[in-house]
């Protein structure tokens with residue numbers, strides 16, 4: 001099945017990125033969110049992302065305009081009822097995701113693939129909310145979507161081979177490299193990455209070094225492109241906390257418990273880049 005039209009729910013960091021790379025690859029996109037202001041923010045992020053490519057000479061202005069013209073927006077899954085692929089990129093909450101999956105699988109064609117971009121929830125568990133769960137799959141992009149080459153394609157207990165093949169083909173169409181992963185907490189990358197971020201937060205809380213020095217240490221000492229605390233700010237501290245909490249619960253091991261400093265930042269609304277402050281301060285302009 002070739003994806004000609006994508007419906008993406010959530011115009012946040014991930015949803016807007018998925019919409020952008022899909023539109024760049026020639027796919028018609030409908031991007032929805034719960035309010036006009038969120039849709040507008042997502043579109044502004046896409047315009048900025050494509051604008052940067054034009055500025056760098058990696059895209060022609062007419063290609064940018066064509067990509068933007070492929071993106072329609074809306075406030076309801078009904079706005080993309082004829083899509084071949086639905087990807088939900090709403091916040092990491094079973095309540096929100098189950099509602100979206102129920103509504104989307106009730107209105108999309110039976111052949112349409114239904115996917116989630118969840119970072120940490122079980123695909124097999126979420127499949128309970130999907131009519132015909134053999135067409136349900138995890139399509140896990142990384143942040144920022146336009147820059148990150150990997151997609152984890154996650155097979156739930158009911159996912160069919162055809163759905164896996166369609167998801168892998170879609171990932172390749174939008175310029176990514178897919179890896180096939182079993183449905184297991186954190187999949188591959190986050191299971192390894194987030195305990196390391198949590199350890200960096202612990203080192204900061206214990207005064208082992210400043211945030212800057214911890215990040216410089218990991219950049220220069222482990223050859224990371226960015227430090228773990230800066231990465232947590234990029235991911236979003238709320239998302240980081242949710243991923244660790246899910247790893248702790250689902251793997252049944254307290255070693256994954258989100259550090260209390262992380263919880264403090266989230267409670268104070270310091271969510272990282274998207275809120276203007278986290279372990280670092282950001283200019284939101």
Ligand SMILES: NC(=O)c1ccc[n+]([C@@H]2O[C@H](COP(=O)([O-])OP(=O)(O)OC[C@H]3O[C@@H](n4cnc5c(N)ncnc54)[C@H](O)[C@@H]3O)[C@@H](O)[C@H]2O)c1
Nearest residue numbers: 010011012013014033034038089090091092118119143235
């Ligand atoms: N941030 C990351 O680094 C990252 C990486 C990979 C996967 N993910 C996963 O992607 C998903 C989204 O994360 P994000 O970072 O883009 O979050 P975000 O907070 O930036 O964006 C989420 C968007 O979803 C919208 N939303 C809420 N309820 C909705 C609904 N019912 N219908 C449509 N839209 C709705 C919100 O208004 C918001 O604009 C999460 O499941 C997260 O775990 C995140």
